[in-house]
Amino acid sequence: MEATLEKPKAQMKNRTIRRVAVLGSGIMGSRIAAHFANIGADVLLLDIVPKEINAAEQAKGLTTDSPAVRNRIVNEAFQTMLKASPASLYSPKFAERVKLGNFDDNLKEIATYDWVIEVVVERLDVKRSVYERVEQFRKPGTLITSNTSGIPMHLLAEGRSEDFRRNFCGTHFFNPPRYLRLLEIIPGPDTDPAVIDFLMNYGDLYLGKTTVLCKDTPGFIANRLGIQSLIQTIRVAEELGLTVEEVDKLTGPVVGRPKSGTFRLSDVVGLDTTVNVAGNLVKMEHDESRASFELPASVQKLMENKWLGDKTGQGYYKKTKDEKGQTQILALDLKTFEYKPSQKVKFSTLESTKAIDNLKKRFPVLVAGKDNAGEFYRKTFADGFQYATHRIPEISDELYRIDAAITAGFGWQLGLFETWDAIGVKKGLEMIEAQGQKPAQWVYDMLEAGVDRNAEPSFYKVEGGKRKYYDIPTKSYKVIPGAEAFTILENLRGDGPSNKVVWQNADASIYDIGDGILNVEFRSKMNTFGQGVSEALNKGISLAEKDFRGLVVGNDSAEAFSAGANLATLFMFAVEQEFDEVNLMIAQFQKLITRLRYSSIPVVVAPHTLTLGGGCEAVLHADRAVAHAESYIGLVEVGVGLIPAGGGTKEMAARASDLYQSGDPELNILQNVFMNIATAKVSTSAQEAREMNYLRSTDQIVLNRSRLLAEAKQAAIELADNGYTQPKPRTDIKVQGKTGIALFKAGLTAMRMGRYISDHDMKIADKLAYVICGGDLSAPQVVSEQYLLDLEREAFLSLTGEKKTLERIQSLLTGGKPLRN
Secondary structure (H helix, E strand, O other): OOOOOOOOOHHOOOOOEEEEEEEEOOOOHHHHHHHHHHHOOOEEEEEEOOOOOOHHHOOOOOOOOOOOOHHHHHHHHHHHHHHOOOOOOOHHHHHHEEEEEEEHHHHHHHHHOEEEEEEOOOOHHHHHHHHHHHHHHHOOOEEEOOOOOHHHHHHOOOOHHHHHHHHEEEEEEOOOOOOEEEEEEEOOOOOOHHHHHHHHHHHOOOOOEEEEEOOOOOOOHHHHHHHHHHHEEEHHHHHHOOOHHHHHHHHHHOOOOOOOOHHHHHHEEEEEEHHHHHHHOOOOOOOOOOOOOOOOHHHHHHHHOOEEEHHHHHHEEEEEEEEEEEEEEEEEEEEEEEEOOOOOOOOOHOOOOOOOOOOOHHHHHHHOOOOOOHHHHHHHHHHHHHHHHOOOOOOOOOHHHHHHHHHHHOOOOHHHHHHHHOOOOOHHHHHHHHHOOOHHHHHHHHHHHOOOOOEEEOOOOEOOOOEEEEEEOOOOEOOOOOHHOOOOOHHHHHOOHOOOOEEOOOOOOEEEEOOOEEEEEOOOOHHHHHHHHHHHHHHHHHHHHHHOOOOEOOOOOOOOOOOOEHHHHHHHHHHHHHHHHHHHHHHHHHHHHHHHHHOOOOEEOOOOOOEOOOOHHHHHOEEEEEEOEEEEEOOHHHHHHHOOOOHHHHHHHHHHHOOOOOOHHHHHHHHHHHHHOOOOOOOOOOOHHHHHHOOOOOOEEEEHHHHHHHHHHHHHHHHHHOOOOOOOOOOEEEEOOOHHHHHHHHHHHHHHOOOOOHHHHHHHHHHHHHHOOOOOOOOOOOOOOOHHHHHHHHHHHHHHHOHHHHHHHHHHHHHHHOHHH
């Protein structure tokens, strides 16, 4: 979108955001404040002053002049945010970065802040009144943005000063701001282009967001497409007589979308929120499909009943307690409007895709289904595709922005045009026309132009390792702007010179990602360590040592970095009492993980999301870890009756040793390490992983997942350029021997007597204490890494012979749930 006023960009070059003021402390405001605290900003969070005191305040003798009363609204909102799950802060201590106040007493303080974000109620008159007050204190040049989800920028900025208008635009975060990656940037008619350039870059680099430039149109991009899709999905469900559970199954992970599906998502968001947005969108006279925003019958009925979802205790689902006090999930019958126990869902179409792991290959099978599931997909996909085509150029000039907004805003793995590509452009067009609809003319023009007549037409293609989108005005393919900053492994696969795969097997691939760096990508189920992954890691290190400068271990599209070791083979050997094989397996895994550190080239591991067990041990042994902020890292082996034996216990003993001071404190450090492993504690963020010492101070944390591999590659280059030399195995690890073991045994005995742990829990913890303390040594002393690795292996081996350990492993393998026995 072109801004109407020109201004030199020079003044923007040194803009730095250190202090951010957030006006409005509701669900969005408090969580936006939390995310700025996450990245290290000093935050001022303000809200209105209550008009009168409540009963509790009156009982304390407080008045409307009391600070506690004047800040009651912001204080309560902030406390609600702190207690919410999942957490909005990377670490509870980051709450100290947020100062609370109110508009009457503290608004003047915004004069010292670099960015003012308005997040008050979605009413034009209220927002304008806030801006009137902001202009009294805001210093010229300060960024001022609105988190509105749909009020036009030109209306918000009306009547404001020229400096205000030049520095004003929309910054629409999605809830929860920490987790959802979309940040829509919406210029106003007078916004300085340099402001937009700055925010597009800042949102990406510092806030970890997919920043999407939007036009100042109703609902912007994500809500316009997302709400249309949601309402049409409900309409088709009613038409086909599908149940709430069936629709949620059809619109969940099987199509690369969140587990919540459609109706559960509506309950979480709140039906009133959806209805309010739809109510505004249905008024758009210029939208040829505005009738698609009219409320389906079930939505109207729910609104009448005030069954709005989680906030009212019931919506499409309702939680109750059965006679035994167990929680029971009831689902709404869309025909009778009565609740009934939630039923399992079965469709032959879904059964036929169970063996198809590749999401893109799943879509052609789904739309070819002969049952109600297939018909549902054909109707909903066709409608979504055609609607998106007609929104260009109204809401976006480029189709890739539509996909970027919908995937980042709603957690979809593939956008609408990406899904259409997976089905096939011509097949998708047939589906649309079979529903009596037509896409925009530019789709027919694209097919007629036949940019590449030797290939299936597509909205995206990869050429020379770069992903390109179909540009409608020029009828050609253009590189997606900004993508050059990312390392995208999918773009390095395929035929011709762009194929950078140097080695692969069924479970992993090794890529040449340029500048002398290799990348090992796992592709096993949940990226667990099995024979194929282990082979690839060994091969990757060998290839890098021979012909390259460094190695990165990471992936850019999986749901887990690694969920740990593949337990199936271990379970088979243990059941057959093939303990020599188990011993060999552990020794080989220790050798593999240790090789990550003791190779002649730098190895950088790039964890994200689930990084458990062996995945955590890989992180612990990297020369450097470059972790995504949302990394959930932990040594969880005790959950299956074992202890970490891929060097994890050894490494944590070594890290405790490095932190030791003289006297008592070192046992406190060791006790923290012990409890983290013994309770299988998993970090809730990379920051917490750092506090748990799974990440070191020298390891990096990256906010934007899309940048993770590029940052890891750069770290490998830096290590190589700085003269990396192969380290030597350590012989200086201080362990506590009998002193530490006695401490842990006393605590464990008390826990067993209090029935907090079982006999088997205690046996596992005893083994862990023995290893982490260096065995039955008479006094604290220094030992080698190999000494601790041998203790690890012996303890692990003995536990595999325990019946209760095998029961725990079997429970996880067969039911996917940990067993406490």
